[in-house]
Amino acid sequence: MTAITVGLGGLAGWRVLQRMEARQVEATAKDPVVQRAAAYFRDNLSTKTTTDALVGDYKMLQVALGAFGLDTDIANKAFIRKVLDSDLGDRASLANRLGDKRYLKFAEAFKNIGNAAATGQAITDAYVQRQFEKRVGEGNESYRLALNARNEMKAFAARTSSDKTMWYEVLGNKALRTVFEGALGMNSSIANLPIDRQLEMFVSASERVLGSSSFSEIGTIEKIDKLVTRYLALSQIQTNTTSTRYSAALSLLSQR
Structure with missing residues (x-):
């Protein structure tokens, strides 16, 4: 490939x-x-x-x-x-x-x-x-996840299922969930919580960050772009921070 x-x-x-x-x-x-x-x-x-x-x-x-x-x-x-x-x-x-x-x-x-x-x-x-x-x-794995999330969200916006049903689908879809967690600033450890509690946290975070938790609204081109760009921006910050810490650690080791 x-x-x-x-x-x-x-x-x-x-x-x-x-x-x-x-x-x-x-x-x-x-x-x-x-x-x-x-x-x-x-x-x-x-x-x-x-x-x-x-x-x-x-x-x-x-x-x-x-x-x-x-x-x-x-x-x-x-x-x-x-x-x-x-x-x-x-x-x-x-x-x-x-x-x-x-x-x-x-x-x-x-x-x-x-x-x-x-x-x-x-x-x-x-x-x-x-x-x-x-x-x-x-x-670039982050770009793959971003492409997947964009396409999944467009499909969600066209459906008539309840928002609750679609949120459960987000929670059960590892690739899509990763993007939401990253964009909403959530820790992956919340997956250990009861599923209903996870749902509450995702809905609350979506309303705070995206301005809505309804897929008819967060499935618009504008909101999808916001979701994806936030995910990529925060992922880049995290990667850069990790890289900086790693470089600093190597520098300290080389001085010994």
Whole structure:
């Protein structure tokens, strides 16, 4: 995998990345490896694609999971099978119980494929975007998380779920939660608190920092930009502080 780098860090690098994003996504889509994987998926997806067929085909499953950012689960076929076979109408089923709702979206996508061509294109488009984000992450993990948060938040703003439901999704999505914690100045140790208490703290911090805890408002372009830029700015400060302390420690050691 070829890393995508911008030659700058922090907010300056983020602005450069935004300007080059469309061109780099297109370049990622044209990468022979990505292109072959996407074409194979589209060619082999049909309205009759079963759980067995999907889980049993490594190349199909790689694209399917990759589209939802679930690549690391590819070896856990028994788990993936249970997710896909979940009764989505039953709130107690596995896909509905999991805190990370990417699994639910994954199951929904393959429960009723409908138009195979349209579904195949949507899945491969998402796969290409995720591949782009992974390549950005090879150069700067904070930028990958920022891209993911931006796209997730745009999707949240268009949904009709309750704010409480979507906040629980934020808490269960490690990548998105990392950005919120960073932007809101929260310590990751709060994950040890009861989930309802965590929710209260995130909602309160969002109202204080972003001016609202409603996704219809914090999902606007302006608020998403504020969330992401705060995350990147505070991450850069933390990185610089750590680096300075490390350099100071090395300096002290060298004087002995």
